[in-house]
Amino acid sequence: MVHSKIIAVIPARFASSRFRGKLLYNILGKTLLQRTYEQVAKCSIFEDIYIATDDQRIYSHAQEIGAVPIMTSEKCLNGTERIIEALNITRAMQKAQIVVNIQGDHPLILPKTIESVANILKKDPGSVMSTAATLFKNKEEALSPHAVKVVFDKNQNALYFSRSLIPFSKNLDKTSFYYHIGIYAYRTNFLKELSNLQPTACQLSEDLEQLKVLEHGYKMKVALVDENPIGVDVIEDICRVEKQLCQ
Numbered sequence: 001m002v003h004s005k006i007i008a009v010i011p012a013r014f015a016s017s018r019f020r021g022k023l024l025y026n027i028l029g030k031t032l033l034q035r036t037y038e039q040v041a042k043c044s045i046f047e048d049i050y051i052a053t054d055d056q057r058i059y060s061h062a063q064e065i066g067a068v069p070i071m072t073s074e075k076c077l078n079g080t081e082r083i084i085e086a087l088n089i090t091r092a093m094q095k096a097q098i099v100v101n102i103q104g105d106h107p108l109i110l111p112k113t114i115e116s117v118a119n120i121l122k123k124d125p126g127s128v129m130s131t132a133a134t135l136f137k138n139k140e141e142a143l144s145p146h147a148v149k150v151v152f153d154k155n156q157n158a159l160y161f162s163r164s165l166i167p168f169s170k171n172l173d174k175t176s177f178y179y180h181i182g183i184y185a186y187r188t189n190f191l192k193e194l195s196n197l198q199p200t201a202c203q204l205s206e207d208l209e210q211l212k213v214l215e216h217g218y219k220m221k222v223a224l225v226d227e228n229p230i231g232v233d234v235i236e237d238i239c240r241v242e243k244q245l246c247q
Helices: 032-041 056-064 079-089 111-122 139-143 188-194 201-206 211-215 236-245
Strands: 006-012 048-053 068-071 098-101 129-135 149-152 158-162 178-187 220-224
Touching: 006 032, 006 079, 006 111, 032 048, 032 056, 032 111, 048 056, 048 079, 056 068, 079 098, 079 188, 098 111, 098 188, 111 129, 111 178, 111 220, 129 149, 158 201, 158 211, 158 220, 178 188, 201 211
Parallel strands: 006 048, 006 098, 048 068, 129 220
Antiparallel strands: 098 178, 129 178, 149 158, 149 178
């Protein structure tokens, strides 16, 4: 297989609406961002790991923990936009064939989950992007509109993402539902196209950015993994992370 340069980017915004400054919050002696970075650094596939931020405090902290920070604009609406801006201003990033986007607030994400997302894209030259999914543990979780579901074909190509329960089932106990994990890998040349894609009907209706890719006719792979990493959205989530770290 031809060697592909694969890099990781952790978009890191300070002004999170529900938990301001959460990436610098101390969790048992290390910041949330440091714990995420260290999980990414355990992966063997990355030639470089960047932290793209809009805040000097995060920029300085990234340097302290040995990461390579990139300062981006406060105007970026989401992590994908931040990565695209970082790509445009950083020549070293432009040499990569695949860019993996890891959310900074997943401090316990397993390296094998991250690598699975990159590798499934690497193996399929017809796909421009990949993501991850895992089986829901129970139907109550699956019924929540806050939990995004995904369905895919027999070759693990994404068919649709929804906040509704998909696929429809007459018997919930005999149907498998897959939870979408918000980690993405992109072909670098596609990231340049992505910023120019117009919003689409289902994307706006579901409020799910990834649907824009499917609606424009591109192929996205879905890596199936065995974990549902804890995301830190509110301060109460810190207790869940600490509990798992102490196990």
